[in-house]
Amino acid sequence: MAVKVFAPWDNPDEKPLIRFENVTKKFGDFVAIDNLTLDIFEREFFALLGPSGCGKTTMMRLLAGFEAPTSGKIELGGQNIVPVPPNKRAVNMMFQSYALFPHLTVWENIAFGLKREGMEKDKLNARVEQMLKLTRLERFAKRKPHQISGGQRQRVALARSLAKAPKLLLLDEPLGALDKKLREATQFELMDIQEKTGTTFVIVTHDQEEAMTVASRVAVMDEGQIIQVATPDRIYETPNSVYVADFIGDVNIVEGKAAPLEENQVRIDWAEGQPPLVCTATQPFDPGQTCYLAIRPEKVMITAERPEGADNAVQGKIHDIAYLGNISTYHVQLSNGTIIKAQSANTRRIARRSFTWEDPVWLSWTATAGVLLAR
Amino acid sequence: MNRLSWFNAVSLTLGFAFLYIPMIILVTYSFNESKLVTVWAGFSTKWYGELMGNEAFLSAAWTTLKVAVASSTMATVLGTMAAYILVRAGRFPGRTLFSGMIYAPLVMPEVITGLSLLLLFIGVGLDRGVTTIVLAHTTFTMCYVSVVVSSRLATFDQSLEEAALDLGCSRAEAFRLVTLPIIAPAVISGWLLAFTLSLDDLVIASFTTGPSATTLPIKIFSAVRLGVSPEINALSTIMIGIVTVGVITASLITKQNMVRQRRDEQAAARTQ
Numbered sequence: 162m163a164v165k166v167f168a169p170w171d172n173p174d175e176k177p178l179i180r181f182e183n184v185t186k187k188f189g190d191f192v193a194i195d196n197l198t199l200d201i202f203e204r205e206f207f208a209l210l211g212p213s214g215c216g217k218t219t220m221m222r223l224l225a226g227f228e229a230p231t232s233g234k235i236e237l238g239g240q241n242i243v244p245v246p247p248n249k250r251a252v253n254m255m256f257q258s259y260a261l262f263p264h265l266t267v268w269e270n271i272a273f274g275l276k277r278e279g280m281e282k283d284k285l286n287a288r289v290e291q292m293l294k295l296t297r298l299e300r301f302a303k304r305k306p307h308q309i310s311g312g313q314r315q316r317v318a319l320a321r322s323l324a325k326a327p328k329l330l331l332l333d334e335p336l337g338a339l340d341k342k343l344r345e346a347t348q349f350e351l352m353d354i355q356e357k358t359g360t361t362f363v364i365v366t367h368d369q370e371e372a373m374t375v376a377s378r379v380a381v382m383d384e385g386q387i388i389q390v391a392t393p394d395r396i397y398e399t400p401n402s403v404y405v406a407d408f409i410g411d412v413n414i415v416e417g418k419a420a421p422l423e424e425n426q427v428r429i430d431w432a433e434g435q436p437p438l439v440c441t442a443t444q445p446f447d448p449g450q451t452c453y454l455a456i457r458p459e460k461v462m463i464t465a466e467r468p469e470g471a472d473n474a475v476q477g478k479i480h481d482i483a484y485l486g487n488i489s490t491y492h493v494q495l496s497n498g499t500i501i502k503a504q505s506a507n508t509r510r511i512a513r514r515s516f517t518w519e520d521p522v523w524l525s526w527t528a529t530a531g532v533l534l535a536r
Numbered sequence: 537m538n539r540l541s542w543f544n545a546v547s548l549t550l551g552f553a554f555l556y557i558p559m560i561i562l563v564t565y566s567f568n569e570s571k572l573v574t575v576w577a578g579f580s581t582k583w584y585g586e587l588m589g590n591e592a593f594l595s596a597a598w599t600t601l602k603v604a605v606a607s608s609t610m611a612t613v614l615g616t617m618a619a620y621i622l623v624r625a626g627r628f629p630g631r632t633l634f635s636g637m638i639y640a641p642l643v644m645p646e647v648i649t650g651l652s653l654l655l656l657f658i659g660v661g662l663d664r665g666v667t668t669i670v671l672a673h674t675t676f677t678m679c680y681v682s683v684v685v686s687s688r689l690a691t692f693d694q695s696l697e698e699a700a701l702d703l704g705c706s707r708a709e710a711f712r713l714v715t716l717p718i719i720a721p722a723v724i725s726g727w728l729l730a731f732t733l734s735l736d737d738l739v740i741a742s743f744t745t746g747p748s749a750t751t752l753p754i755k756i757f758s759a760v761r762l763g764v765s766p767e768i769n770a771l772s773t774i775m776i777g778i779v780t781v782g783v784i785t786a787s788l789i790t791k792q793n794m795v796r797q798r799r800d801e802q803a804a805a806r807t808q
């Protein structure tokens with residue numbers, strides 16, 4: 162059975178729903194968005210990920226129409242939307258603060274946009290009921306926003322922004338105020354709703370786990386620029402820079418000098434008295450070029466004896482152990498002081514764990530386990 | 537623990553005495569049988585009866601009420617608009633100057649405001665009367681409204697308005713459907729403030745009035761120059777009564793709203 166993979170970004174004939182073309186946004190002298198070019202496709206669940214202040218909200222506000230770019234073009238469905246005011250765009254936004262109207266009930270909040278549209282009464286009632294059902298808020302329809310809980314408010318905000326069936330829904334850190342359990346449940350709810358409604362979602366988050374869970378593609382931003390756009394697994398497995406590797410999940414970074422060998426193999430000389438490392442590179446390196454080996458802790462094997470035939474093996478002793486229930490992370494200190502993290506699944510009970518503090522151990526990994534980066 | 541020390545008790549008594557003894561005297565003597573203001577001759581409400589038959593006082597009261605309603609309504613509209621623009625427009629060249637200019641009349645001596653308005657009305661050839669008092673009162677109460685409303689707008693979450701725009705409102709609709717209902721309590725208290733200020737203004741009204749219009753404060757002031765009569769005490773007592781009832785009602789409404797909101801929020805927290 163052939164499963165059709167959803168990957169419009171790989172299809173050169175596909176027209177994007179949103180296109181940012183060399184968009185720059187300045188506040189005075191401050192450059193919030195720096196010459197940014199980006200395509201987002203229909204039915205995508207697109208995540209903007211980055212540290213606070215990197216310009217995520219500004220991107221959303223550009224899309225919603227609350228800010229105009231200083232230069233560049235933003236297209237929605239092939240039409241330049243820069244001159245279109247926010248109330249005339251087929252875009253709705255769920256605000257970071259929810260921005261529910263405190264003087265209106267849940268029902269009236271959800272109906273607000275539909276009334277502006279001049280939808281006729283029966284259709285409007287039906288649509289609001291449908292939204293209440295979708296977000297499981299039927300019982301709270303008559304309450305005011307301050308009479309419901311944080312999680313319910315967040316669902317009202319979602320229902321209100323979905324009610325007009327926008328082409329594009331913008332979600333600015335929608336789950337920031339929720340506790341972990343509720344947040345995870347809501348993430349799945351969002352994905353479910355996105356699938357049911359077929360709306361294109363752009364979600365802002367500074368939580369990398371959230372981005373990885375919900376998104377079809379993730380854009381990692383820094384200081385108004387997009388560093389990498391890719392599917393969550395590619396972002397994780399093949400980051401294009403130390404910044405991205407470090408931002409997403411846990412990673413060991415080893416800095417060294419490259420010495421190219423045959424067939425994409427690169428030798429990395431990285432410390433006095435430590436054996437050189439070997440990595441299969443996906444990009445060319447010049448001899449002597451500074452390079453960074455990024456390797457995830459779960460790809461590093463930890464053993465008591467020197468492993469036979471490993472591409473890379475280094476010796477150290479256990480400096481620290483972080484027990485996380487299902488897995489343990491070992492912080493291993495090498496003889497030159499470098500700490501390398503290795504992770505292993507706890508398949509045995511804790512009392513029978515094989516390693517403890519100060520134990521001498523070997524760390525090993527294959528040449529293809531890590532990614533060799535130039536920056 | 538919480539017992540008043542004698543020092544606190546004395547200061548409190550002195551303070552309240554200072555504030556209320558004059559009013560208590562006034563109210564008491566409005567029920568005096570005697571025509572002499574300083575001699576107590578037994579309880580009577582006859583001065584209230586006489587007041588009701590005094591055409592001059594009644595017509596002055598009517599004028600005052602018309603002026604107060606008209607000017608406070610205009611001041612509320614203009615003051616709210618000014619506050620909205622100053623808080624919302626963000627930074628534009630001359631913003632500080634503008635906000636300073638709106639608040640300046642707060643500290644301007646009334647005599648000067650009155651005089652300048654008088655000169656203006658003479659200059660443009662406007663007949664002095666009810667119209668000119670209304671205009672003058674609008675001018676000087678507007679800044680009070682704008683202070684009250686802008687302090688509310690300063691804590692108003694702007695994303696509410698953006699949400700309204702996002703859902704298809706024009707800017708005017710967003711203001712009418714979202715901002716105005718939410719800031720309504722501040723607008724109403726601005727109106728009440730302007731209303732009371734206009735109600736008891738003597739200085740500016742005397743400068744800008746003409747022979748055709750006499751407000752109550754002007755009437756009382758000119759009557760007192762011929763001697764204080766118990767009738768005036770009765771009139772003043774009625775005014776104190778009106779103001780007290782108004783103030784108590786306003787504060788009760790505010791307090792009730794607050795209590796209800798807090799109770800709702802606690803209920804919401806429990807259903808989390």
Ligand SMILES: Nc1ncnc2c1ncn2[C@@H]1O[C@H](COP(=O)(O)OP(=O)(O)O)[C@@H](O)[C@H]1O
Pocket residue numbers: 188191193211212213214215216217218219220
């Ligand atoms: N209206 C504004 N005026 C000036 N600077 C702004 C404005 N809005 C945002 N900025 C600045 O732009 C940068 C990006 O902000 P924002 O997009 O809100 O970041 P975030 O990624 O945290 O959402 C921040 O440094 C912020 O201070």
Ligand SMILES: [Mg+2]
Pocket residue numbers: 217218
């Ligand atoms: Mg933000």
